[in-house]
Amino acid sequence: MFNFLKDKIKKIYSSVTQGMQVLFGKGSFDEAFLKELTALLIAADTGVATTNLIIERLKAAMERVAVTDLAQAKKALEKILLEMLESIDQIEPFPRxxxxxxxxxxxxxxxxxxxxxxxxxxxxxxxxxxxxxxxxxxxxxxxxxxxxxxxxxxxxxxxxxxxxxxxxxxxxxxxxxxxxxxxxxxxxxxxxxxxxxxxxxxxxxxxxxxxxxxxxxxxxxxxxxxxxxxxxxxxxxxxxxxNGLVLTKLDGTGKGGTVFAISQKLRVPIVYITFGESVDDISRFNQQEYVHNLLNA
Ligand SMILES: Nc1nc2c(ncn2[C@@H]2O[C@H](COP(=O)(O)OP(=O)(O)OP(=O)(O)O)[C@@H](O)[C@H]2O)c(=O)[nH]1
Ligand SMILES: [Mg+2]
CATH class of the missing domain: 3.40.50.300 (P-loop containing nucleotide triphosphate hydrolases)
Incomplete structure (x- = not known):
């Protein structure tokens, strides 16, 4: 049951995850890489403004460490995406x-x-x-x-x-x-x-x-x-x-960037996600898990 649920959730971002794996799998951190990452984020519904912000932050982070290693870039990206979600105050998930x-x-x-x-x-x-x-x-x-x-x-x-x-x-x-x-x-x-x-x-x-x-x-x-x-x-x-957001129908997108676009725009926490029409197609939104899975599968 739990694994079934996990598989269903993973499908939400499988196309992004696959794209990330290819992108981070070879080459180095350069203009061509950034161009491809931009295209991938846009295709995942991250929106232009939020994508640009992510790319800017990633560039700055890589300049600070002064390496072109993609493993390092992936770590930096994971941190940036998580910070984007964590900078929003969390709320009670079961209000009366x-x-x-x-x-x-x-x-x-x-x-x-x-x-x-x-x-x-x-x-x-x-x-x-x-x-x-x-x-x-x-x-x-x-x-x-x-x-x-x-x-x-x-x-x-x-x-x-x-x-x-x-x-x-x-x-x-x-x-x-x-x-x-x-x-x-x-x-x-x-x-x-x-x-x-x-x-x-x-x-x-x-x-x-x-x-x-x-x-x-x-x-x-x-x-x-x-x-x-x-x-x-x-x-x-x-x-x-x-004071809270529920992101529905994530099963129909196969994308996953919407989460960042919405959080960045509204500055309100996502509390739950839903991914199907049956009663247990619901999950608390777990920021760490979400970002980790998006990048690592
Ligand atoms: N695939 C999928 N379909 C969903 C999900 N959540 C809701 N739906 C479907 O979307 C349609 C609309 O859902 P409702 O819950 O009726 O939407 P609503 O906001 O109450 O709509 P109104 O009452 O008209 O304002 C229904 O056919 C649902 O079965 C989901 O997570 N995934
Ligand atoms: Mg209704």
Whole structure:
């Protein structure tokens, strides 16, 4: 089971890893090498700005040690990539009060289900909240998952205002002794102003009801969309205060550079990654492991 999971995760970056092995396997640290490394990073969805930054840092590091040995260059690159992730403050991976936001189709509902399943495995009592009342099928989707993993889901009446569904759910969370409340929201609001207003309203309700607890807001980002995912994520990031990221659908990319592009741009920690549609296709994001595997397979 564990090895199976590991294999699945490794596929995420296998094409990058293979490229790295070829690149670092022969030759020396020179202009031609840097050109190839740049192309590889761009192809892996690292984005132009972040790729340039990595290349600049690598050049500077190699100038300091004054060698052209590629084994040394690989070590330096590993350090640079890790520092890029480690320079961002980490957060609590199992907050009691969690709101999920993100573009429609980015994987909020699926993530919530997988994540709730992790909590259930720890013996926690979990309440899911179908805060997306705009799309008729959304509460059903969450209920199906909820009954599969054995957690409760709070659902409003048809067309009930999400804020009032959430209000009721917060009351229930306090009254019935749940350990965790996880709130799903709609990703499909017409304009940025509407989105901002809606999220503000939702957060105000939660704050009023559960203000003595800290409230986490995580943003799901669809890694399959490459640089487009970053542009979409930025709209949400600007619309509400986000303190954690969930990178979804990494199984569909075979790339892996997105992690650096996003971290560098938003300066918010990636807390989880997902890589498939079944309930255990989820993992905590481990920076060291990720960077190590990306370069070494
Ligand atoms: N391959 C793959 N598919 C995923 C992953 N996560 C979610 N999906 C699929 O992506 C689609 C959208 O996922 P949802 O969880 O419904 O997305 P959402 O953000 O809740 O979408 P809205 O409710 O419309 O805002 C579904 O078909 C999921 O099965 C993943 O990690 N890998
Ligand atoms: Mg959804």
């Amino acid at each position: 009060v969690l709101v999920l936001v993100g573009v429609n189709g980015s994987g909020k509902t699926t993530f919530i289900s997988k994540y709730a399943s992790l909590l259930v495995q720890q013996g926690k009592k979990v309440l899911l909240v179908a805060g997306d009342t705009f799309r008729a099928a959304a509460p059903e989707q969450l209920s199906t998952w909820a009954s599969r993993i054995g957690v409760t889901v709070a659902i409003g009446k048809e067309h009930q205002d999400p804020a009032s569904v959430i209000f009721d759910a917060c009351e229930r969370f306090k009254a019935e002794g749940y350990d965790h409340i996880i709130i799903d929201t709609a990703g499909r609001l017409q304009t940025k102003v509407n989105l901002m207003k809606e999220l503000e309203k939702i957060k105000k309700i939660i704050q009023r009801q559960l203000g003595d607890m800290s409230i986490s807001t995580w943003l799901t980002i669809d890694a399959m969309l490459g640089q487009n995912s970053l542009a979409q994520a930025e709209v949400f990031y600007q619309a509400t205060q986000v």
